[in-house]
Amino acid sequence: MNISASNIILHSLSYNPEGILQCKMREGELPISASIDEFLTKLHRTYQSKTNKAFASFGDKTDKSPLFREALTDYMSQQLDFVRFSQKTASCLVEELQKHDFAEEGILLISKYSWTASDYLFIALLQNNHSVSVNENLELQESQHIETSKIQLVARIDLTLLARDPQSNRYISFIKGRAGRKVSDFFLDFMGAQEGFDAKEQNQGLMKAVDEFCENQALPVAKKKEVREVAFEYCNEQLKQGDDIELSVLSEQLQDSPKLEGSFYDFVSEDYQLENSFPVDRSVVRKLTKYVGQGGGISISFDQKHLGERIFYDANSDTLTIQGIPPNLREQLKRDNFADDNQKDDQNPPF
Template identity: 25%
Template sequence: MAINHVILHEVKREKDGERVKVNLRKKENNALGLAGSLTDSLIELFTHSTLNIGEFAVDGDPTIDPAFEQTLAEHYDDLECSDFIVMTTVMANRYAAIMRRPKLQSVKGGLLIFYEYESRGKIWLALAVLQRADGYDISDDLELEASQIIDINKLHLGAAINLTDWEEDLSSRYIKFKTGLAAEVRDYFEDFIGCQRDKQAAIAETKSLKKSIQDYAKNTLGMDDDVVQFKVDDAHSFIKQQLKDGLEVKLTEVANRVFPDTPDDFLVLARETYDVGEEVAISNTELKKYLRISGKASGVSISFDRSLLGKSIIYGNDGKLTFNEIPPILKEEILEELASRSNEN
């Protein structure tokens, strides 16, 4: 993971109704001079935060290019930016223009950090709106001095565009963004980026979480199918309780519950291979599919994945359940039993 370009601009107002102050850099900040921990923090902003997922659109129409996307298209060709300073200056000035709208006089703005980075073989452009906070520093003679700091680990407003998927038209889920809970803030920032939420995100994320649990349990920990299903069942139970209690479903909490001995290793797989964010949007319909269809009676016990019903397992109008495929071990046992009975006769 590496940062290719980074630049800071400032667009803010001190108090409600005051004029917007704009302070724009004339040259890029030194990406090579960033400490490794800062580089990691910037890249991880859009991994560990609570994010929405979507694409560029105007009034719900993804065929219309919003201003932010138009600016991207003017400056990016074959994943190369022709002028990062000019591009981000245009974007920062538009951000200021939006803040000046009569209905947005309470929006404070802040430090706008734009950066292009590489992660998991993709090129991303990120924008984060950060706030200054009061803090303290220590002078050379060990005196405490009042200072202002930036909490780089807390994302209030921001967006990360997967430029690879956007430019090569590989997906319609190429923007990750956080816009806050207040309607005013959410609306103006989404207008600035020109993004719309993916209504299918909950379905996709619920599926991805299940796949990541199955993959890690089976292929990393070497668990058999029954234990893998136990892990999926455990995740289902935890998620259902979180939803019942009105709580968010956090990936780290799922990891600690389902894989208490190796949660960090599971998190790496879930985030990097399956692109699961920290807060998982849950689809109740998909969550139900975590559990197998099962039942037992009169010496018969049947259990199978819900996804198989209507495919390799058919339930007919006559009330009969037909298995078009059965496990090899089960087939072997059936044949052995039939052969044994034949020999007895």
């Protein structure tokens, strides 16, 4: 599903010879066209596919960096037009960057678009990469392009959710650094926002709840697999549609399909600190129907339905036996095994 863009503007951040960060601002929006929609859709899809997103909300109005929030409030109340709002946003970002040692520069993209019945404000600092191509005269020429498949410095605000529920802790999302405080965190600082709940943690809690619910219900192995498959199909469908996991809806589906007696919703409401709804984390929910593990140079992943059919685990010897390995892996093993056999023959000639 493509997005529908209503506004987009670009500003340029760069350092002058004296090492001072400057911002070259546009004075007008880019006209919306099919190519603009396609470009923003690519950025949107890349952002949606990121598994290390975190969520946030604005802090108290007494916070030290409320300028962006004030500008956004004025924009949402139509006291600022989009161009002026974007320029104030660029100034806030430059001011925040000047407080740090981050040598960040690039193209600041600010856009408003609609997707799945919600309006979003998308703010990204993109890299303008150089490339070399060959023209029709077979001459080399340099050009610049924005890499849409690799974005890290991004924040997105769900304007619809913010207007409907200002007390929510998740109307801002951003790409979070994988370890410690990363350069991307300054997006929170310049917006005057504070991190809310952790979507990955919520998904991990859900996975734990599904397993413990099955244990609590004393389900046989076949029924447990069915529960996990139904939960995965629901989560995967929500991910495709761009919708959140709704615990009440998931509970209804578990009672309809596997025909369970107990209520999953009642079960998680007692001991699990889960939101009633939260975004799907693909990297977590896929473990509902897969066994995944890695370490010591070995990485193994297979569908749970194969355990006991094509794949057998012996706990006493701590071994896996696989019957019917993937064809491409089989060919690699045969090729390397043949090479090893030839090497042995060379080392031990028959005469």
